[in-house]
Amino acid sequence: MYKFRLHGLVADLWPLIRIMQMTGFFLLDYHEDMSFGWTSIRTGYASTVSCFMVIQYLLLFINLMKQAEEVDDLTANTITVLFFLHSVTKFFYFAIRRAKFYRTLATWNNAISHPLFSENQSRHHAMAVTSMRRLVMYVGIGIILSGFAWTTITFFGESVHKIKDPDNLNETILEEVPRLMLRSWYPWNAMSGGGYVVSFIIQILWLFLALSHAMMMDTMFCCWLIYTCEQLIHLKEIMKPLMELSSSLDTxxxxxxxxxxxxxxxxxxxxxxxxxxxxxxxxxxxxxxxxxxxxxxxxxxxxxxxxxxxxxxxKQELLVRSAIKYWVERHKHVVRFVSNIGDTYGSALLLHMLTSTVTLTLLAYQATKIDTVDVYACTVIGYLVYTLAQVFLFCFFGNRLIEESSSVMEAAYSSQWYDGSEETKTFIQIVCQQCQKPMSISGAKFFTVSLDLFASVLGAVVTYFMVLVQLN
Incomplete structure (x- = not known):
């Protein structure tokens, strides 16, 4: 009989893991019942969700191709397709590389501890868990509010788009389209009563799933960085008592x-x-x-x-030296954890930043056409704010990791190591050597995730926007 137990980060991230499982991620482990029957049901559910996500996304792409003649429709539909590309790529990225996610989740299960610093470690662990679960709650609320606003705004304003006049190809006329959250092609008549209800239900389910798939992956990344930062703060805080301990080894x-x-x-x-x-x-x-x-x-x-x-x-001498060894090994464990995060998310971060840059450029171009507060203006601003928030979320926590890892060496050098023993000075040399290069997460070795990256993305958007204006 399978005995269900939670360990390490799996237990700390249990609410997030449950949400990911409910929304169809191929997160097939960490269930109470791991029997073959239930595993098959969960695999079937995840496969059904994946088919649903792909089919609806292809229908959005078909609609993009069918309305490619009008520039405004082409731009709006391209923004929609690029926006939800995050959801599709991250969903399948997790499915393909879930072994790496499992490995990263399991990294902290065997983290070493020390009796002298257990209280400090427990306090920072509790702070990390609180921050992670608060972030999951905020992101969940944001997804619900975004989906609700997206659905509500559909029923305001006119639901039309421009097409060429069949009688005069140089002129355009307005054609009524279904009041749906997303412009999509369907093999049935979405303007009819039954066809509209089916289309509406499909889109509202797909919308909430798509938003969840993109944001849950991002949230897991940020939660891992929160946990890492708290571990670095723990190492900084025990530096001073560790120096005093090791100073007693002079003779x-x-x-x-x-x-x-x-x-x-x-x-x-x-x-x-x-x-x-x-x-x-x-x-x-x-x-x-x-x-x-x-x-x-x-x-x-x-x-x-x-x-x-x-x-x-x-025995106390051994304990003092074990405290020094604990610090070094704990820091090596943090370095290994950060390395696993980079290996797990690197390619996904690169795709995210490339897609977001193009999307933000098109949104900036669309924003120049806003001349009044209407449905169009609210839609463009909503897309813009949501896309910027996604990029900023990555960059903020990536920048915090760099700052915390840099401050570890500063804390070591600022301690009174010069009054300590030779062993203390050797320990400080090891610390400074390990912390000489700040920890960071890279996007497949192309860039470092930080606030500088956020500024670079904005700078690239402005540059590409000016090129579009010049071409126009």
Whole structure:
């Protein structure tokens, strides 16, 4: 019988994962019942949703081809097709590369921890989970409001488009079209009563699914970056007490081989007793490190007893060195996590930015034709704001990752490492070397996701817009 358990980021992102499963993503794992029958049902549901998404998108494209003669209709339909290209590409991108998404979700399940810093780690973990779930809630509300506004505005203004006059090809006339959210071709008459109802139901379902597919993928990316940033803040905050801890090792010659050999042993293996116990035994025996407490960032020795020349017992020396090893290993884990995020999202980010740049250019061109507040103006502005928000969401959290990773080295260098032991100075050198290059997410190695990228996209849009104006 399958036993359902949640671990790591899967548990933290459970609301987002459930929404993705309900909207038809090929996220077939992480269910209570993983029997063959239920897995087949979920696969069939995801396949049905994928067929539905593709067919309706092709109908939008057919309508684009059929109305290509009129410039205004061609531009408007092109914007719609490009806008929903995000949804289709991200939906199938996830289906094709879901193994990489699973790997990234599982990366944090085996993250190491340390008893001295567990309270600080738990606090930042809770902050990350709160921020991620708040973001999911805000994005969900935004999707619902956007879909509601998109549907409501359909019933305002005239529902017509321009066609060439059959009697005079140099003139155009207005032809009535169905009041639907999206201009689409259908093999039935969408102007008739039954055909209109069927078309309306299809479009409203497709609209909410399409918006969800695009934004849920973006939200998962941002949630991973939120989690990463909180881990970096955790490492910064424990830097000062770690420096004070390692400064106590002045008179002790490190026995690194014993430490690393003990730290690499199996957690379930038996550990010998006595002063030569491994670090796993120290972790499991609270009495050994209860002589230390973290008070306003300072780790203080509050107990006396059998101590060495540096004021520490042998077990406490091992604990101090294990804290240094914890910091380095934790940072390496964050680096590996960021690398997995980049491998998972790189190509999708490149496609997103290219598509958004073209879409924003066409929207800027359409905005020049606004001369009054009407349905056309609201539609153009709605497309513009939504597209900009999608690009900004990526860039904001990508920029935050760069800032937080850069500040780690600043925090290390700003600590009083020059008053510490040789081991402390070596540790600082390792930190500065690891953090010399800020962590970042790239779009398939073509660009770095940051606010600079957002400014570059806006600059490219202005440039292409001026070219369109010149051609016009």
């Amino acid at each position: 002790v010659v490190p026995n690194s081989a014993d430490l690393f050999r003990a730290a690499s042993t199996n957690t379930n293996a038996a550990v010998p007793s006595g002063d030569g116990e491994g670090i796993r035994a120290i972790y499991s025996n609270q009495h050994d490190f209860s002589n230390f407490r973290l008070n306003t960032g300072t780790l203080v020795n509050v107990n006396s007893g059998s101590i060495g020349p540096n004021g520490l017992t042998k």
